[in-house]
Amino acid sequence: MEPWELRRAVEAGRATASELGLQVNDVVVIHNSDRVALRLAPCDVLARVAPSGHRADSEFEVEVAHHLADVDAPVAELDPRVAPRVYLRDAFAISLWTYYAPVGSEIAPADHADALRRHHAALRQIDLDAPHFTDRVAVALREVNDRERSPELPDSDRELLSSTLGGLSAAISIDKAGDQLLHGEPHPGNLLNTRRGPLFVDLATCCRGPIEFDLSHAPEEAGKHYAEADHDLTQRCRALNWALFSAWRWRRDDQMPDRDRWRVEGLNRVRAALDRCGLG
Template sequence: MEPSELRRAVEAGRATASGLGLRVDDATVVHNSDRVALRLVPCDVLARVAPSGLLADSEFEVEVARRLADAGAPVAELDPRAEPRVHVRDGFAVSLWAYYEPMGPEIAPADYADVLLRHHAALRQIDLDAPHFTDRVAVALREVSDRERSPELPDADRALLSDTLGGVSASISSDTAGHQLLHGEPHPGNLLNTRRGPLFVDLATCCRGPVEFDLAHTPDDVAQHYAEADPDLIRRCRALTWAMFSAWRWRQDDRMPDREHWRVAGLNKVRAALST
């Protein structure tokens, strides 16, 4: 968010928690992108604040979290002191979550695979209307296809991303027999090492697809510890996920820090995945 919008988002998060009787003396920005994560103290709440245009996404995330918590999934939970819903305040959608103090060391590949296996098992226990991963691919493809939305994307790279998003997605989705609910983006930034053990966060990306689509977001060594995963399908999913990542970086309105670096790095990752 831009500084002026960020200030309003922080105030909306503080005011929402305070209005529910939680003590808020200070707010620290933990993450800032299209939505903001705030640590509120001393009540120790993580407030996720999004523009009201993302209200449906925020409500979906809260519903996913609520159902997964009931299923015993390894996920960050909503703050128990507040009603499990999204609060709308001053043009923002605010949800309140338990804050987990990060811990080291880095999660080992075998432990990463284990928590993802348990997460997938919990996802199979819930009945949820979620998009297919190809719906997200289609959004990325529209960004690449629209030169006004991605005017700086070179023609050769536009063709690479278009072919990957369209062709690889079609090859993966041709057989949906083994598809299930997924996290959607279980990369290391969305897996916290906490006193309770590893917990997944950022649940708004939940979608349907093969488990290999999730594994493509994890470090390379994780997949060998995940029983019966298809290495070739992981490779194709990895190319696809990096193509989606690259499509977002070439959007004219993308605000990711160090965007120029990630534009080049993302394209190189696509090429590397396709060449193996």
């Protein structure tokens, strides 16, 4: 968010928690992108604040967390002191979560794989209406194929991303018999190392697809510890995910920090991943 919008988001998160009876003397910005994560102290709440246009995503994330609360999923929990819902204030959608203090050590690949396996097992126990991963690909394709949405994308790279997104999405989704609910983006940035063990956050990315789609977001070493996965399918999913990542970076309104570097790096990762699959 821009500084002026961030100030409003911080105040919306602080005021919402205070009015719900939580003590807020200090606010620390943990993450700032199209939405922000705020640590509220001393009540130890993590407030996720998004523009009201993202209200549906926020409500879906709360719904996912509510379903997973009873099946021992390794995920961050909503704050139990307030109603499990999305609060609206000053054009922002706000959800309140338990804050988990991170521990220092990195999560080992085997532990990442174990957390993902347990998360998949929990997801198989719930009934939830979630989009298929191909819906996400369809949105990315619209961005890539529309020159007004991605005006700076060179023609040769536009063709690369379009063919990769369309071709791999179709190939991966031919057999949907093994599809299940997934986290959607269980990369290391969405896995916290806490005193309770590794916990996944950012549950709004939940979707349906093969477990390999999730595993392709994890470090490659983690895949070696997830014996049930198809290695070749994971590699194809990894190429697809780098194409998705690149498509978002070339959007006209993308606000990722250091976007220009990631535009180049993303395309290089797509080509390298396709080469590893024998599709370059």
